[in-house]
Amino acid sequence: MDNTKKQVLNIGLIGLGNIGTKVAEELLQDNKFNQIFNLKTVLVRDLKKYQNIVFNNKKFKSNNKILFNLVDVPEKIFDDEDIDVVIELMGGINPAFEYVKKSLIAGKDVITANKDLISREIKQLLNISYKYNSKIKFEASVGAGIPIIELLLGLSKQNQIRSIRGIINGTSNYILSKMSEDGSEFEDVLKEAQDLGFAESDPTNDVDGLDAKFKITILGALAFKSEIPLESVYVDGIREISNKDFEYAKELGLNIKLLAFAEKEESTISARVHPILIPINDPMAKVDRNYNVVEIEGNLIGKLWIQGEGAGSNSTTSAVLGDLMSLFDSRQLEIQSLNQNLKIRTIDENVNKYYIRLVVVDKPGVLAQIAEIFSDKNISIASVIQKDNYTDDQFVDLVIMTHSSIEKNIQNVMKKISLLKIVQKDPLLIRVED
Secondary structure, three states, X not given: OOOOOOOOEEEEEEOOOHHHHHHHHHHHHOHHHHOOEEEEEEEOOOHHHHHHHHHOOHHHEEOOEEOOEEEOOOHHHHXXXXXXXXXEOOOOOOOHHHHHHHHHHOOOEEEEOOHHHHHHHHHHHHHHHHHOOOOEEOHHHOOOOOOHHHHHHHHHOOOOEEEEEEEOOHHHHHHHHHHHHHOOOHHHHHHHHHHHOOOOOOOHHHHOOHHHHHHHHHHHHHHHOEOOOHHHOEEOOOOOOOHHHHHHHHHOOEEEEEEEEEEEEOOXXXXXXXXXEEEOOOHHXXXXXXXXXXXXXXXXXXXXXXXXXXXXXXXXXXHHHHHHHHHHHOOOOOOXXXXXXXXXXXXXXXXXXXXXXEEEEOOOOHHHHHHHHHHHOOOOEEEEEEEOOOOOOOEEEEEEEEOOXXXXXXXXXXXXXXXXXXXXOOOEEEXXXX
């Protein structure tokens, strides 16, 4: 939609949760917004439930009258010709996808923070927006308050983006930081993060790497102008990491972070999310608590960093309102269609060094059995550390560091080792950054 001549844009808001409420409050109460934006209609699922919530919010009223239309009929958003911009903050795939699609087809611009939706449907939604001369913006879907998409689009104009690397989930970074600092166990820090509001009651998306997977899929697609199917993105979370791993990592001069990667090599691209050991003098090793950081490497710019808080209603609201202001100002950093069809490279082809922690029976010949399996797959062991951490003296930890190896080979080794009777639990593997 061409909004360049309009002095006030009419807004339709879908969803009135924590973020939706914060966005609505800012639009209504902040003079720099309410003079150029009119929050006309808010769509909710349960009208009776939200009527009381809205009426009891003083920021939503003037002279005891609600300042917008509260509805539960979606057509009152995308069939309303007066609404210029739709802000989708309900989350999930359905019915959010249908609402966004119908809004774009109606020629309305759309802003969303829905990382799940954008990561799955980015190509289709960009094509629809192009066809119907509407715009879709989703800065808040990746870095919350960090303007990473705006930066990436700007850099892409004059750079060939080679890679993206980053900490893009604040919850997992908070947990790993606390484990590293305090020697706490995962479950204890997770509960603390939930009590502080950094983690959801169901933390699956954060600690299993799914949130970061959605985000890196979006960033990779924009960087390389090629769709990255979600199912092609390797993901491994942080549940199995112990405080012992941080202890051993420190002895090796390393720290553990959950990183997301998107990389291009010639005509192939890949994306992955997993814990990785990085040198403690690497600046990324020092990014702690709920902070995010993204490193973009381009052929001209080299490596560029952007860092900030990656979660929370305030930072996400900032990103949504930033997108809204860019529509009002008609800034020209438009999201292009994904016009490349690059081949997807799997993690099996990657080459890494590896950290492997095993709990084994403490008896002669154990290391020889394990070393033989590595040798059979032509994987060279760089070092072995034995730790006697068990009170009954029956078991020990073996920490094995390998030289560089192909991922497929190391995975075969891990399967064979896990079947050995001398190994007491599933081995833990963490990749090591060169």
